[in-house]
Amino acid sequence: xxxxxxxxxxxxxxxxxNGINLEIKPGEVHAIMGPNGSGKSxxxxxxxxxxxxxxxxxxxxxxxxxxxxxxxxxxxxxxVFLAFQYPVEIPGVSSTNFLRTAVNQxxxxxxxxxxxxxxxxxxxxxxxxxxxxDQKLLSRALNEGFSGGEKxxxxxxxxxxxxxxxxxxxxxxxxLDIDALKVVANGxxxxxxxxxxxxxxxxxxxxxxxxVPDYVHVLYKGKIVKSGTKELALELExxxxxxxxxxxxxxxx
Amino acid sequence: xTLSTKKDHKLVELFLSKQxxxxxxxxxxxxxxEAKSSLNATGFPTLKEEEYKYTxxxxxxxxKIENYSSPQSIDNLAEIIKNNQLINTLDGYTLVxxxxxxxxxxxxxxxxxxxxxxxSELDEEQASEIGSIxxxxxxxxxxxxxxCFESGIxxxxxxxxxxxxxxxxxDFVNTDATGQCVQPRAFYHAGKNSQATVIEITVYLNExxxxxxxxxxxxxxxxxxxxxxxLQDGHKSELGVSNTGTEIARDATFTSVLLSLSGEMxxxxxxxNINASNCVGNMYGLxxxxxxxxxxxxxxxxxxxxxxxxNELYKGILTDHSRGVFNGKIFVRQDAQKTNAFQQNNNxxxxxxxxxxTKPQLEIWADDVKCSHGCTTGQLDEEALFYLRARGIGKxxxxxxxxxxxxxxxxxxxxNESFKNYCEKIVHExxxxxx
Numbered sequence: 133x134x135x136x137x138x139x140x141x142x143x144x145x146x147x148x149x150n151g152i153n154l155e156i157k158p159g160e161v162h163a164i165m166g167p168n169g170s171g172k173s174x175x176x177x178x179x180x181x182x183x184x185x186x187x188x189x190x191x192x193x194x195x196x197x198x199x200x201x202x203x204x205x206x207x208x209x210x211x212v213f214l215a216f217q218y219p220v221e222i223p224g225v226s227s228t229n230f231l232r233t234a235v236n237q238x239x240x241x242x243x244x245x246x247x248x249x250x251x252x253x254x255x256x257x258x259x260x261x262x263x264x265x266d267q268k269l270l271s272r273a274l275n276e277g278f279s280g281g282e283k284x285x286x287x288x289x290x291x292x293x294x295x296x297x298x299x300x301x302x303x304x305x306x307x308l309d310i311d312a313l314k315v316v317a318n319g320x321x322x323x324x325x326x327x328x329x330x331x332x333x334x335x336x337x338x339x340x341x342x343x344v345p346d347y348v349h350v351l352y353k354g355k356i357v358k359s360g361t362k363e364l365a366l367e368l369e370x371x372x373x374x375x376x377x378x379x380x381x382x383x384x385x
Numbered sequence: 386x387t388l389s390t391k392k393d394h395k396l397v398e399l400f401l402s403k404q405x406x407x408x409x410x411x412x413x414x415x416x417x418x419e420a421k422s423s424l425n426a427t428g429f430p431t432l433k434e435e436e437y438k439y440t441x442x443x444x445x446x447x448x449k450i451e452n453y454s455s456p457q458s459i460d461n462l463a464e465i466i467k468n469n470q471l472i473n474t475l476d477g478y479t480l481v482x483x484x485x486x487x488x489x490x491x492x493x494x495x496x497x498x499x500x501x502x503x504x505s506e507l508d509e510e511q512a513s514e515i516g517s518i519x520x521x522x523x524x525x526x527x528x529x530x531x532x533c534f535e536s537g538i539x540x541x542x543x544x545x546x547x548x549x550x551x552x553x554x555x556d557f558v559n560t561d562a563t564g565q566c567v568q569p570r571a572f573y574h575a576g577k578n579s580q581a582t583v584i585e586i587t588v589y590l591n592e593x594x595x596x597x598x599x600x601x602x603x604x605x606x607x608x609x610x611x612x613x614x615x616l617q618d619g620h621k622s623e624l625g626v627s628n629t630g631t632e633i634a635r636d637a638t639f640t641s642v643l644l645s646l647s648g649e650m651x652x653x654x655x656x657x658n659i660n661a662s663n664c665v666g667n668m669y670g671l672x673x674x675x676x677x678x679x680x681x682x683x684x685x686x687x688x689x690x691x692x693x694x695x696n697e698l699y700k701g702i703l704t705d706h707s708r709g710v711f712n713g714k715i716f717v718r719q720d721a722q723k724t725n726a727f728q729q730n731n732n733x734x735x736x737x738x739x740x741x742x743t744k745p746q747l748e749i750w751a752d753d754v755k756c757s758h759g760c761t762t763g764q765l766d767e768e769a770l771f772y773l774r775a776r777g778i779g780k781x782x783x784x785x786x787x788x789x790x791x792x793x794x795x796x797x798x799x800x801n802e803s804f805k806n807y808c809e810k811i812v813h814e815x816x817x818x819x820x
Contacts, residue, residue, distance in 0.1 A: 222769050222787070237779060273790075
């Protein structure tokens with residue numbers, strides 16, 4: 133489904149990603165871990181099409197298409213979803229109007245007819261249950277005045293509405309208490325299917341107790357330096373990242 | 386001599402060469418004579434004058450206007466009015482000015498419980514109040530209007546009258562290719578405990594160069610509640626100056642919403658005199674500027690007594706080579722303790738060639754007040770734009786959504802549903818969205 137080959141990316145001339153290789157198949161959950169500044173969020177941003185990052189080398193194909201050529205909106209329409217680390221507050225844009233515009237533009241791209249108000253609302257009601265989001269929140273402006281937990285729930289709610297084939301959760305767990313974390317993870321788990329895949333970018337192993345990954349990759353200095361199964365995450369949790377750094381520096385000496 | 390360098394006298398000569406009616410029988414003879422000597426003494430502002438330092442409307446008028454008299458009245462207006470969609474939608478009391486002059490026969494206020502009179506029908510006391518609020522010393526263009534106006538319209542809302550339907554004042558303007566001047570004038574008197582909504586619109590029948598120099602005066606009495614909406618959506622060759630003065634008595638509310646959507650150069654002066662306690666003065670403005678449009682909003686709120694409040698929010702979206710100017714003065718006099726005065730001016734510049742000059746001016750003599758002001762000028766929020774696009778919303782729609790959200794904050798202050806819907810629709814179209 134997603135094939136990242138030798139991906140290099142830079143921001144304002146300074147390289148952040150230095151040759152990432154990653155293959156993701158439908159139905160898989162991949163966790164990307166790593167210390168601060170290792171390039172985790174950059175990878176998520178580059179996949180979603182954030183324009184301030186410049187891809188200097190390598191390729192990313194998604195369902196056979198070169199997505200680096202696509203605008204952020206076309207990537208979303210193709211089925212890539214980024215749950216933001218910091219969801220943006222947009223005063224004056226109602227959550228409902230925003231979502232309806234998004235859903236219908238995605239449908240249009242896929243050659244489907246737009247949802248009318250009634251169908252849209254019933255879809256919303258159905259998906260709201262997944263993340264236990266309060267309807268009152270959705271009558272407000274997008275993310276405006278939402279708590280941290282509400283914003284993250286709203287991200288997963290949007291994901292449920294847009295039904296992406298590849299979801300990238302960028303530190304969706306950071307700042308959440310355990311109750312909110314469970315709700316968010318539960319939502320993600322219910323949306324999992326054999327046809328879609330998830331990339332979980334996280335700093336902490338805690339989330340992976342609830343969203344169990346098939347593979348865990350450790351990102352360091354813009355490269356995947358270690359890959360393994362969920363046991364690797366537990367090892368990282370127990371030992372921290374230093375042993376990986378030591379291992380790497382040992383190898384180069 | 387320094388005075389003369391700041392002033393332009395050429396325009397005075399051009400206007401005064403057209404003799405106003407200064408006969409003894411004219412009830413406004415005194416006002417007009419004073420206006421004439423005031424113009425002779427002070428001239429028109431140039432860029433050297435602080436209040437007009439960005440807006441050389443004097444020069445534009447000299448350059449573009451060739452005919453300093455007013456145009457003839459328009460024929461066949463009845464048909465045009467009948468087919469005007471906005472007027473029909475508003476379904477209010479329609480007061481028509483035909484090239485600046487009030488035309489009762491084209492107007493529709495027969496079942497109104499308030500009084501509408503052309504200046505020619507005013508009694509002595511009513512006539513003496515014309516020019517008493519928006520005085521000729523406030524602005525040269527106010528003096529010019531006082532000298533030039535041929536008639537005007539006076540609306541008196543009796544004490545306690547609550548008018549449900551809006552009063553819609555429509556200016557129909559049709560000038561010829563020589564560039565003419567239209568100088569409408571109105572006086573509104575809202576009696577105690579009265580309530581009304583006044584909507585002012587201008588309909589241009591062609592796109593000839595025109596100079597529209599309007600004056601409106603408002604006497605808002607105790608506990609009256611007035612909402613005043615004005616839509617400036619003319620054409621690219623329109624030069625305009627609008628002077629609005631208000632006197633606000635105790636417990637009264639005056640709310641102004643001004644939308645400036647086109648024109649060559651517009652200057653709007655709005656002043657609220659808050660003369661008593663428990664008053665509310667609201668000033669909201671939205672300007673969407675493109676091409677070479679230049680819009681200058683000067684507002685002035687003067688708090689003279691304690692326990693009143695004023696709220697001001699002007700927002701602008703500027704693109705191409707347009708220019709916006711905002712100047713907001715707030716005076717809080719020594720007696721005006723416990724005043725709350727808030728002012729905001731926020732702008733989005735969509736092109737590198739658009740310019741905005743903004744200046745808050747607060748002068749506070751009282752020591753127990755809450756006043757705040759802020760201005761922002763920036764570009765569209767890139768982070769918000771990316772967020773919307775990352776959800777599959779195309780760049781153009783995403784921009785339109787964000788701009789509309791920005792503008793919507795001003796439109797939300799329009800409470801008349803029909804007018805609000807109309808304004809939302811045209812603003813939406815202007816910002817590239819479909820409604």
